[in-house]
Amino acid sequence: MDRNSQLEPIAAAVKDGDDEKARSLCESALQAGVDPREIIQKGLSRGMHEVGELFGSGEMFVPELLVAAEAMNAGISVLLPSLKGADDRKKEKVVIGVVEGDVHGIGKNLVKVMLEADGFEVLDLGFDVPAEKFLEEVSGSGARVLALSTMMTTTLPNMRKTVELAGNLQPKPVTIVGGAPLSEDLVFEMNADGFARDAAQAPGMLRSVLSR
Amino acid sequence: MSVYPRIAGRLVRPTPGMLKLGAGLFALQAKALPLLPLERVLAALYHKEPDRVPVVHFLLGGARRLTGISYEEFSRNPDAAVEAYAAMTEMLGSDAYYNVIDLSVEAADFGQEMVYPSYSTAHPNYMNPLIKTPDDYNRLETFDPRTTPRMGMVIKVGRMLSRKAGIKYPVLGFCFGPLGVLAMMRGAQALFIDCVRFPEKVKVALDVITEVLIDFVRAQCDTGVDGVMLDTLFAAQSGISRDMWEEMEGKYARRIADEIRRWGALVTLHNCGNRPYFDLQIEYMRPDAISFADLPDDCDSMRELKEKYGGKVALVGFVHTHEICSKDAGEIMEVAREQIKALAPGGGFILAPGCEYPPNAEFLNAMAMTRAARIYGKYPIR
Ligand code: B12
Numbered sequence: 001m002d003r004n005s006q007l008e009p010i011a012a013a014v015k016d017g018d019d020e021k022a023r024s025l026c027e028s029a030l031q032a033g034v035d036p037r038e039i040i041q042k043g044l045s046r047g048m049h050e051v052g053e054l055f056g057s058g059e060m061f062v063p064e065l066l067v068a069a070e071a072m073n074a075g076i077s078v079l080l081p082s083l084k085g086a087d088d089r090k091k092e093k094v095v096i097g098v099v100e101g102d103v104h105g106i107g108k109n110l111v112k113v114m115l116e117a118d119g120f121e122v123l124d125l126g127f128d129v130p131a132e133k134f135l136e137e138v139s140g141s142g143a144r145v146l147a148l149s150t151m152m153t154t155t156l157p158n159m160r161k162t163v164e165l166a167g168n169l170q171p172k173p174v175t176i177v178g179g180a181p182l183s184e185d186l187v188f189e190m191n192a193d194g195f196a197r198d199a200a201q202a203p204g205m206l207r208s209v210l211s212r
Numbered sequence: 213m214s215v216y217p218r219i220a221g222r223l224v225r226p227t228p229g230m231l232k233l234g235a236g237l238f239a240l241q242a243k244a245l246p247l248l249p250l251e252r253v254l255a256a257l258y259h260k261e262p263d264r265v266p267v268v269h270f271l272l273g274g275a276r277r278l279t280g281i282s283y284e285e286f287s288r289n290p291d292a293a294v295e296a297y298a299a300m301t302e303m304l305g306s307d308a309y310y311n312v313i314d315l316s317v318e319a320a321d322f323g324q325e326m327v328y329p330s331y332s333t334a335h336p337n338y339m340n341p342l343i344k345t346p347d348d349y350n351r352l353e354t355f356d357p358r359t360t361p362r363m364g365m366v367i368k369v370g371r372m373l374s375r376k377a378g379i380k381y382p383v384l385g386f387c388f389g390p391l392g393v394l395a396m397m398r399g400a401q402a403l404f405i406d407c408v409r410f411p412e413k414v415k416v417a418l419d420v421i422t423e424v425l426i427d428f429v430r431a432q433c434d435t436g437v438d439g440v441m442l443d444t445l446f447a448a449q450s451g452i453s454r455d456m457w458e459e460m461e462g463k464y465a466r467r468i469a470d471e472i473r474r475w476g477a478l479v480t481l482h483n484c485g486n487r488p489y490f491d492l493q494i495e496y497m498r499p500d501a502i503s504f505a506d507l508p509d510d511c512d513s514m515r516e517l518k519e520k521y522g523g524k525v526a527l528v529g530f531v532h533t534h535e536i537c538s539k540d541a542g543e544i545m546e547v548a549r550e551q552i553k554a555l556a557p558g559g560g561f562i563l564a565p566g567c568e569y570p571p572n573a574e575f576l577n578a579m580a581m582t583r584a585a586r587i588y589g590k591y592p593i594r
Binding site for chain 2: 101
């Protein structure tokens with residue numbers, strides 16, 4: 001069997017949200033001697049990217065994206081033991097969360113999934129997270145990126161405050177933000193480094209910000 | 213309103229035909245005299261031109277600020293809630309009373325643990341959802357909503373508001389849709405996943421919830437409210453796919469809407485999602501009006517919206533809550549003017565925010581909406 005015919009079904013299993021299948025296909029691919037990084041890149045991640053694109057264009061919806069993420073994670077859990085050592089590249093760490101006063105967590109979770117699919121290590125603080133907690137986690141973990149989400153106009157001030165306080169940290173993290181009430185203007189005004197309208201665009205945006 | 217007579221214990225309401233006739237008469241009267249809010253709303257709902265565009269503000273818990281009570285009092289004490297609502301309606305010049313306490317009323321009575329903050333809306337304790345695993349869906353049990361604390365309070369408030377409204381104001385009850393109620397007990401994200409993986413388990417809970425909600429709207433109708441607003445929030449592109457909505461909510465919501473209609477009350481919908489599915493919601497619930505925050509998934513402009521749906525339902529909207537928070541009064545008047553120009557000709561339009569008026573936002577923008585309705589919303593619209 002050639003590589004592609006082994007990895008394509010993995011991508012398809014992710015798209016279908018079939019976690020059992022994703023797991024067993026990853027196992028077979030490993031046994032066949034495929035490099036686990038390749039399984040991630042050309043199988044699991046690729047599936048997740050396709051899902052992200054369909055979501056961005058309105059052809060797939062939140063529930064399907066969430067189960068695709070579960071399938072991806074099921075596959076990754078199989079690969080994890082063989083990745084230790086094999087994957088010696090250091091992953092870029094991202095601290096993510098929804099700002100204080102806001103419990104809308106779905107958008108943030110989707111962004112997390114897409115970042116993970118793209119090879120970032122994401123530390124998730126959940127929702128309703130006070131600014132201080134974000135700063136503590138960034139300092140403690142040595143993460144270079146802080147990603148903030150909010151869906152409410154009323155909690156924008158808390159986002160602004162968190163971005164501002166993060167600006168005083170040494171070293172200063174790269175801050176990216178997202179959520180429906182944001183606009184390019186607001187993002188510029190609050191001095192964040194990056195912004196994306198939807199989860200599918202988040203990894204590309206972050207990579208370009210990091211390479212600046 | 214409270215003037216419906218009761219025969220053999222049952223409220224007797226005008227038939228849709230009579231209401232339509234009344235709406236026509238109010239429209240005639242409007243050419244010479246200002247209308248009462250109830251007359252204005254009725255004319256608009258039946259696609260006639262009233263004296264001016266009616267306006268409602270959906271200022272819910274935020275109304276507590278006018279009477280100086282805490283959020284908790286607003287959420288738990290019917291007298292305090294009614295007083296806050298009445299004060300707010302009067303101050304802002306709203307054209308209707310509505311009876312929405314918060315989105316967790318139904319879930320709380322199923323047993324979901326709640327949090328009652330002093331300065332924001334009551335909500336479930338998200339750390340302790342009632343439904344923790346897919347196997348918990350079959351644990352829900354039916355009950356009589358007249359006897360439980362939160363739904364019981366809504367019913368009581370409905371009765372009090374109807375009495376207070378007299379023939380001046382229409383009164384609108386509220387009921388969160390079955391999937392929304394379930395989201396408050398499971399968490400929206402986990403529920404979404406379960407809808408894909410274990411739809412049959414989820415449906416067991418939806419059946420039970422629907423039974424209770426049918427009883428809930430029946431009890432609300434019996435208080436004399438003129439209509440009940442059903443919130444089917446997930447019927448939008450920001451929620452779930454069209455197919456999934458039909459399967460997981462449409463069928464259930466239809467039964468609730470039918471019950472409201474059976475008691476002679478108006479069926480209205482609320483959906484604050486992005487790109488809502490108007491056609492599906494109309495097919496399943498046959499509403500008299502839809503309150504919305506974004507253009508439907510099959511319309512790209514207000515003009516298209518008016519053409520496609522303006523004749524089928526009354527449109528209630530849609531000053532975005534983000535704008536209410538970020539724009540000044542002059543800008544809000546402009547937004548309202550555009551919407552009135554596109555959606556109000558021929559009636560069938562009520563100016564309103566796309567969703568709950570942000571509870572801690574300035575009142576000035578709410579007043580600007582009233583002013584826009586009075587100035588730009590005068591019929592005939594120019
Ligand atoms: C579902 C929903 C809920 C659910 C939330 C479930 C959950 N666990 O998340 C429930 C029912 C619990 C809820 C509660 C409330 N809600 Co609500 N809710 C919504 C709704 C309908 C959809 C939000 C959503 O999930 N969208 C889908 C996701 C996928 O999209 P998204 O969040 O935009 O995320 C995408 C992008 O923005 C971006 N993104 C997001 N974050 C980030 C971060 C980064 C770094 C990047 C790069 C990108 C990015 O990528 C994501 C994926 O593509 C919106 C309406 C709407 N039109 O959006 C209202 C809405 C957000 N809610 C609103 C309100 C007012 C409330 C309540 C206060 C109501 C109340 N009075 O009780 C409470 C909030 C309590 C609180 N303290 O937070 C208002 C907010 C208005 C405002 N003030 O600005 C909205 C806008 C409704 C409206 N039209 O007025 N809500």
